[in-house]
Amino acid sequence: MSTSIEHDEAGQRYVIYVDGDEAGFTQARVEGDVVVMDHTVVDDAYSGQGVAAELVGAALQDVRSSGRTVRPSCSYVRHYLDEHPELADLVEPAGEPSA
Structure with missing residues (x-):
């Protein structure tokens, strides 16, 4: 299986x-x-093949490289972040809405 994002x-x-x-x-x-x-x-x-995890992981790395933070309103993105605490610094700080 060959993937690209x-x-x-x-x-x-x-x-x-x-x-x-x-x-x-x-x-x-x-x-x-x-x-x-x-x-x-x-x-x-493609369910159950790790496609969503690969997608969200790559998207979050792109967010990191852009210098932005993320507001994880999607339940899957929140779950992914819970499973990857090393990405916690990407989450928008509470009480600081975006400009």
Whole structure:
């Protein structure tokens, strides 16, 4: 299984492709210095294969490289962050809404 991930800035999302086919996406809306991640979808054909984890992990690394923080409104993104405490510094501080 060959995967690639693209940041579709115009569509405000990250898209994962498996063997050239779109397998899923995570919404990523930029609000100032914060990236709001509020929805993640993976096609049923790729469920249980780690596709969502690969996608969200790559998106969060891109957020880190951009110098922004993330507001994890999506339950899957929150779960991923809970499972990866080393990424806790990426989470938008409470009480500090984006500009």
